[in-house]
Amino acid sequence: MKKMLRDSQELFEGIKGAYPRAMFKSVGYTKEDLRKPIIGVVSAWSELHPGSYSNKELAQFVKAGIWAAGGTPVEFHTIAVCDAIAQGLGMHYSLPSREVMAAEIEVMVGSGGFDGLVLLPSCDKSPVAMLMAAARLNIPTIFLPPGPMLSHFDENGEQRIMSDIKEAMGAIKKQLITDDQFEAVESDTCATVGVCGMMGTGNTMGCLIEALGMSLPETATTPTVYAEKRRQAKKTGERIVEMIRENLRPRQILTPANLDNAIRFLMAIGGSTNVILHLPALAREAGFELSLDRIDELSGATPCVAKFKPSSKFTLWDFFQAGGVGAILGVLAPLIQKDVLTVTGETISAYSRKVRNSDAIRSLNDPYHPQGGIVILKGNLAPDGAVIKVSGIKNPPNRKVGTAKTFDSEEDLMDHIMNKEIKPGDVLVIRYEGPAGGPGMRELSIPAALLTGMGLGDSVSMITDGRFSGATKGFCIGHVTPEAHVRGPIAIVHDGDSIEINLEQKQLNLLISPEEMAERFAKLPPRKPPVNTGFLGLYSRNVGQANHGALL
Structure with missing residues (x-):
């Protein structure tokens, strides 16, 4: 098969490399910068919605980590469709945007000369689009999930999140709430930037990225607005430079065994049904098939140990406080395949954490459901x-x-x-x-x-x-x-x-x-x-x- 990708050494070498070298120098890169690993910092950024809004800032911290570790960051963006905005006629474009985003990254990397990638998804389709691109390109790649927004607490001490506004639409139609109550829900639903604080597709996929070992531990549920998220961004930038030196590539991580683990994780948290579309698509990009029969087999053998809004009172804030992705992996330890590789260079076992709230995350012996949530x-x-x-x-x-x-x-x-x-x-x-x-x-x-x-x-x-x-x-x-x-x-x-x-x-x-x-x-x-x-x-x-x- 014909080689379609080149690295930075091929891009910049010899006399013919003068063309791209001139382009890079024109925007501020030095001759010394071009001798370091060239790393794409790719964010699904826009000013359209809270899930993508913080990525432009987080990318700057990623770039600081890359510079500090001896790499040269090059930033570019993809589109970032929000399903909440796309509802109705706009939703025709949401799932197709997954293919566009994956292709955007492929085209940019294929036309340039990158040695590695840091991918910053937002919500809905961008996380899986970026996973598909990572598997397709198979150059060293690490993710930084943006994390959830913080919740607003209403007058009753209940956390208000995005799914509440949809149910409020039905409630006001039946005249079960007042216009002022409806306005309050609308105004307070998104209290900060970040992915909506429910277990929708955005947070399900962000958590799956961590559960797959494609991001550093604890990155998926750390709130977007936390200072710790900026420190995680720097560490992510530092780690990609090490991954390039180690030649650690996505297809070493995105294996059939690891996707089996991801399915068990999905079922254990009662996650989004959209992932049943996305995991087979990701598997195909990684070079193997994942059938609905296999998904159903694993669902039947995996208890649902956690449920989040709108399926329970718990939000992503509660999930974060209870131990996040690592706590679920710890509960699932008897069921998952522990020797799968991660972007840390260690196995997924290193991601396990203790459960800090047994109400939000139950044990295998006391699950919400004896089988998976889907x-x-x-x-x-x-x-x-x-x-x-x-x-x-x-x-x-x-x-x-x-x-x-x-x-x-x-x-x-x-x-x-x-x-x-x-x-x-x-x-x-x-x-x-x-x-x-x-x-x-x-x-x-x-x-x-x-x-x-x-x-x-x-x-x-x-x-x-x-x-x-x-x-x-x-x-x-x-x-x-x-x-x-x-x-x-x-x-x-x-x-x-x-x-x-x-x-x-x-x-x-x-x-x-x-x-x-x-x-x-x-x-x-x-x-x-x-x-x-x-x-x-x-x-x-x-x-x-x-x-x-x-x-x-």
């Missing part, structure tokens, strides 16, 4: 799989059967929620929201939160070929594959059909005969592409199914 369902409605976060359901029944109400978009569903009756026992089926059919596999967390705020979160089920947030709670089943756009069975559900959700047997079934299913498929009209132009058009035509990570 379950993979299959059946005639989802032959290739679907995903449900059982840790977000209060007292989930082993089996339930409900009556289908079908919607061909999130907008149709929102109109129904806001203007029509929804009854306990309804099964809301939202289709044509998959990776290709959406396009972009939109997150339906606002409708889910509205139902929760209306008091219907556990009595009404939602089933979609789209996805939900890590902050979602209630009976929400996403990632139904094959999706409706490629003629998956979810496309032939009719209003009034009975649907079985069997958590005990991990089944999701449309209760009609095989003959009726065949007849409905025969009558199903072809579906036009949702978008023909631009990046979304390219994405819709080329994206794979959710069970394989929705990869281009």
Whole structure:
């Protein structure tokens, strides 16, 4: 295979290196600087949202560490999409932004000559995009997760975080709170910069980065605004220079054994269902396959020992105080593979810490759930799989059967929620929201939160070929594959059909005969592409199914 990357020595060598040397000298680098390892400091930075806002400052501390250790830092940025802002129509772009960010980093590194990378993700899709880029490029790489924001404490001493505002939307619609109370939630939800203080996708992925050993210990849950975060940034910059000298590369860390550990960690914390998309995509970039069957196997053998808002009263502040990622790894020590390598040069065992709050983090003998917080369902409605976060359901029944109400978009569903009756026992089926059919596999967390705020979160089920947030709670089943756009069975559900959700047997079934299913498929009209132009058009035509990570 043709070599596609070059290091700084190749970039700057000889007469032909005069071109790039001149470019670097023009922005202040000296001849001596160009003889040191050139290290990309890459942050998902923007002024759009709190998860990315601090990265520009943190990057300066990373660069200080690199300079001090004898390297030469070169900073650049990627886009940083926020799912909270992207809700609704903007959500078409959120999952596709993962591919753009990974490609941005590949293009910058491929066109330059870098010896190593420090990656500073923000939230949502940027952590996995950067992991994918790290595995793809396979040059020495270390991460600095930005960490969570601090929580606001309301008049009752309760911590207020981002998921509360979504539930407040449903509460104000039902006139359960006043306009002033709603305004207070809106104003105080994000008390500082940092990743929202719930176990959404942003913090789940930040914690997974540490659990994978791709960042230094204790970096994922240290609050963004803490002075310790700046010291961690300096240490991260110092460590990447050592990693280059040791030639320690991502694919030595991102192994099948380590991703197995990551799955166990995910299940133990009741983390985001979005990670079920991201880990197979990461595995593919690292050179191997990770199936839903393997994820489900590990989930069934891993107790859920911690739950965080919105699935419990505990926030990321509580997680930090209880010992963070290292405390979970300590609890999981009998289950995980301990000899996997990390960016420290030591094994993952060095990351273990003691639990400091046994209410927030339980033992393997006293878990919240005997199996992981996420379950993979299959059946005639989802032959290739679907995903449900059982840790977000209060007292989930082993089996339930409900009556289908079908919607061909999130907008149709929102109109129904806001203007029509929804009854306990309804099964809301939202289709044509998959990776290709959406396009972009939109997150339906606002409708889910509205139902929760209306008091219907556990009595009404939602089933979609789209996805939900890590902050979602209630009976929400996403990632139904094959999706409706490629003629998956979810496309032939009719209003009034009975649907079985069997958590005990991990089944999701449309209760009609095989003959009726065949007849409905025969009558199903072809579906036009949702978008023909631009990046979304390219994405819709080329994206794979959710069970394989929705990869281009």
